[in-house]
């Protein structure tokens with residue numbers, strides 16, 4: 001493949017979105033430089049649900065087999081009523097699901113998905129990876145962008161992609177729309193060694209418990225050696241900082257109305273890690289000339305349909321396709337990329353937020369929620385999920 005840019009495109013952020021973007025650009029012949037603020041490349045958190053649309057992007061980037069190697073291809077998606085313990089919704093993810101969406105539904109350790117992308121980036125001659133490199137801001141120049149780095153360095157690049165997450169510095173220069181507001185919920189995360197997880201709670205799929213004002217999910221990762229546990233609680237009162245430890249006696253009372261089964265899992269960890277869920281309303285623009293945003297920097301969302309990383313992956317492949325079509329005219333390519341992506345990502349942001357009502361329903365709304373799913377056939381579920389799980393045409 002012929003090299004299409006002598007000077008590399010700068011990508012702020014080496015998370016799932018930034019690395020996928022570097023790889024997608026490289027596969028179209030574009031050089032890039034990934035600028036990651038951390039001392040090492042890595043991922044915060046443990047579990048990641050990888051829906052078929054996300055797996056299709058990983059396949060298209062050539063890392064599908066590596067990403068799936070330690071992932072669990074799940075049998076079903078299950079929602080339980082956290083008060084009564086009854087089953088609310090059951091979506092089979094077997095052969096018919098795979099045939100319909102082109103891929104299974106997986107759960108994985110975040111580091112396994114990120115690691116598959118990182119290995120492929122490291123192996124690609126068109127990608128340079130730099131750690132300890134924090135992007136502060138940028139200016140638009142006649143030749144592209146000038147990126148200001150920590151330590152006073154400036155990098156001239158033909159284009160800048162802000163894949164720098166929910167607190168994006170690149171977004172600040174493009175949109176200046178303040179800090180991402182709390183979404184009204186916090187999550188307490190923990191891992192449970194498989195040996196400590198009761199046998200009857202060990203299932204080859206995520207178990208999701210929907211309670212009034214809270215939800216809990218657990219599933220196996222890393223070849224069943226660990227269980228990822230996430231306990232989300234709706235609140236406007238934030239008592240801990242992001243990433244701080246929380247003792248069980250600060251966590252368990254919030255889920256006191258739960259039936260016994262999820263509590264059995266929640267009582268196991270000696271400590272939880274606390275995060276404030278943040279999001280934004282969709283915006284009508286996230287591009288400025290040869291600078292644009294991707295992933296959480298562009299469209300941060302609550303995690304209630306587990307699609308944030310999937311959207312970052314789809315963005316990456318779409319952006320690289322637009323760069324190819326515009327033959328390296330990045331300002332033109334970024335406008336096209338944004339036009340293609342903005343409605344789908346806004347729909348996912350809005351749909352995720354709407355799941356707050358389903359996942360956390362109280363009183364009569366909880367009973368209405370349960371009745372909505374009664375008698376639904378697998379095909380009826382698949383029809384409702386098709387807009388989300390079917391990979392868009394540019395995922396090739």
Ligand SMILES: Cc1cc2nc3c(=O)[nH]c(=O)nc-3n(C[C@H](O)[C@H](O)[C@H](O)COP(=O)(O)OP(=O)(O)OC[C@H]3O[C@@H](n4cnc5c(N)ncnc54)[C@H](O)[C@@H]3O)c2cc1C
Nearest residue numbers: 013015016017037049135165295296303306307308309310
């Ligand atoms: C509790 C929870 C559960 C979730 N579960 C799922 C799920 O199951 N499935 C799913 O698809 N999504 C899920 N998501 C969403 C998903 O985690 C994010 O959407 C995804 O990680 C976004 O990737 P990103 O690359 O855009 O940003 P990030 O993963 O945030 O990566 C940004 C990178 O940029 C770096 N960075 C930040 N600022 C700078 C700077 N100024 N200069 C240089 N580098 C910088 C950071 O260090 C980081 O490495 C979940 C989110 C949460 C909060």
